[in-house]
Amino acid sequence: MHGERFVNDKRKRSGAKNSNEHMVNNCERMVLSEHTKNIRYEIRPLKRADLPSLHALLAENKWYMEMSYLECVFNTDPSGLTVVVKDNGELIGHSGLLAHGDTIVGGGLTIIKDGYRHLGIGKHLFQEQMKAKGDRNGFGNILTNRITFYAPFGLTIMSHIFHFNQGPVDPEFIADVPEGDFEVVSARDMKFDDVIAYDSEIHTVPRPVYISNWAMHQLANTYVALKSGRVVGYGVVRPSDVGYKMHPLYADDPKIAKALFCRLASHIPTGQVMNFAQPIGNEQANAFVVGNKLTSYISMTRVYDKWNIPVDIQRVYSVSTTEFCII
Numbered sequence: 001m002h003g004e005r006f007v008n009d010k011r012k013r014s015g016a017k018n019s020n021e022h023m024v025n026n027c028e029r030m031v032l033s034e035h036t037k038n039i040r041y042e043i044r045p046l047k048r049a050d051l052p053s054l055h056a057l058l059a060e061n062k063w064y065m066e067m068s069y070l071e072c073v074f075n076t077d078p079s080g081l082t083v084v085v086k087d088n089g090e091l092i093g094h095s096g097l098l099a100h101g102d103t104i105v106g107g108g109l110t111i112i113k114d115g116y117r118h119l120g121i122g123k124h125l126f127q128e129q130m131k132a133k134g135d136r137n138g139f140g141n142i143l144t145n146r147i148t149f150y151a152p153f154g155l156t157i158m159s160h161i162f163h164f165n166q167g168p169v170d171p172e173f174i175a176d177v178p179e180g181d182f183e184v185v186s187a188r189d190m191k192f193d194d195v196i197a198y199d200s201e202i203h204t205v206p207r208p209v210y211i212s213n214w215a216m217h218q219l220a221n222t223y224v225a226l227k228s229g230r231v232v233g234y235g236v237v238r239p240s241d242v243g244y245k246m247h248p249l250y251a252d253d254p255k256i257a258k259a260l261f262c263r264l265a266s267h268i269p270t271g272q273v274m275n276f277a278q279p280i281g282n283e284q285a286n287a288f289v290v291g292n293k294l295t296s297y298i299s300m301t302r303v304y305d306k307w308n309i310p311v312d313i314q315r316v317y318s319v320s321t322t323e324f325c326i327i
Contacts, residue, residue: 108323243273
């Protein structure tokens with residue numbers, strides 16, 4: 001899936017182990033592209049030393065995933081991350097699966113370098129990932145205008161739609177900070193286990209390693225809303241290769257969400273853009289986009305192949321990532 005995201009629900013830990021063994025065993029050999037006899041490549045596990053080359057490949061195709069994000073995913077679990085490498089060492093493709101505990105494994109961007117597409121390499125990579133997926137419930141973030149393309153792969157159960165937006169924060173919007181029977185504090189001033197528990201409610205599956213790597217990174221500004229000592233929302237803003245990402249923004253009600261939004265946005269320097277990806281089923285999240293005059297660049301639909309995984313969209317104002325995770 002060039003430029004698409006793919007995720008799958010993992011039902012058996014032992015099955016995932018066998019799938020990972022398949023990926024390792026199948027990547028030890030060089031193969032020829034099925035449409036040309038002069039491109040030799042292998043599909044093998046991603047190594048930490050590959051991250052700069054992967055980052056460059058993504059940037060070349062305007063998929064802006066900062067190095068610290070790639071490191072976050074790699075540090076969480078590198079076992080399902082794969083690359084396509086030519087016999088001269090050039091990295092020309094990538095796809096990946098990321099495990100979240102014992103029941104879910106998420107997939108990220110699948111990409112083939114321009115100049116090597118339509119040669120069967122991407123098809124080979126996708127086939128290997130499908131073998132690793134096995135019979136588990138698969139779901140992906142598909143460009144909304146390409147849903148029919150993936151129907152033959154069984155990805156036909158549509159869930160939520162979200163938009164990827166970008167633009168500067170409106171100073172007047174964030175100057176109007178709501179107040180209420182809650183307080184907003186830095187995540188560094190409290191027990192982060194409480195944030196992990198709240199995140200698990202919304203994500204539906206615990207992901208303590210991933211969200212700790214993301215939210216407690218040295219570049220992250222993470223704030224938590226508390227009501228009588230109980231977590232009722234949190235959000236993260238971090239610098240990206242282009243502007244800043246506000247991923248995620250979760251809250252129990254619109255007033256708390258805006259208070260968090262305002263605090264997070266205060267860390268975005270004047271003149272820098274904000275990246276914000278909201279599920280369009282959340283009207284208040286849509287209002288944040290309109291209120292800041294953000295530009296919507298991409299519409300993506302979550303599609304499953306076996307069953308839907310329900311998420312409380314009304315508590316999701318911006319997703320945690322557009323790859324690898326449920327929301």
